[in-house]
């Protein structure tokens with residue numbers, strides 16, 4: 001493992017109780033950062049934080065509730081790094097067969113919550129002249145996966161938020177970037193049909209799933225001072241699937 005220097009940094013990782021977020025939180029702690037996990041599953045977040053040791057803590061946050069994000073931001077202290085990682089798939093169905101309530105829920109968690117979290121934490125980063133924000137989008141946001149219009153649209157929106165905010169903050173010391181992973185075998189697979197999982201694997205030229213630790217390595221670099229001249233950018237991690 002390469003050494004990434006996050007010493008003295010305070011990071012918030014949303015959805016850090018499991019999966020990619022937990023791998024990111026672990027990599028951050030190993031890199032010297034203090035990490036606060038925000039997750040709606042408070043018990044799982046506590047267990048995750050305990051497994052990471054004293055540099056990690058947890059807070060139960062339902063990210064579809066603006067007030068909970070705002071309260072968590074106030075309680076967190078001077079946050080240097082925000083990883084908008086929490087996400088849901090909303091299942092798989094043809095666009096015209098999706099329930100509007102599920103469409104809205106996916107947009108709420110995957111797109112609106114990152115916006116609210118940025119809104120809460122960016123002013124402090126600007127005031128301190130330093131910040132790193134990494135939004136965990138998806139290759140689906142670039143390509144549009146069939147039977148996942150809600151998910152794909154939410155991730156496309158997150159990519160556009162990254163680009164707009166990155167330009168607004170260029171020159172402040174606060175950099176905003178996104179990653180677009182292909183499929184990783186995490187508990188999120190329970191929210192998808194086997195047919196959809198098979199479709200995603202078939203699209204990956206490396207013919208395997210992404211490992212959460214591989215995503216964490218890219219996020220750790222983007223969250224560090226070494227990432228200094230990239231903002232509003234979208235970083236591929238799709239095993240060769242992406243063509244742009």
Ligand SMILES: NC(=O)c1ccc[n+]([C@@H]2O[C@H](COP(=O)([O-])OP(=O)(O)OC[C@H]3O[C@@H](n4cnc5c(N)ncnc54)[C@H](O)[C@@H]3O)[C@@H](O)[C@H]2O)c1
Nearest residue numbers: 015017019020039040063085086087138183184186187188
């Ligand atoms: N695993 C993949 O195949 C894959 C591929 C591309 C992108 N991604 C993205 O990576 C991110 C992490 O995915 P993962 O595979 O680790 O998922 P996961 O389901 O394993 O973990 C997601 C975490 O987010 C939390 N969460 C979900 N909704 C929340 C809410 N409303 N409020 C607070 N916490 C909430 C869950 O409790 C869970 O701990 C997601 O944004 C996902 O869309 C995943």
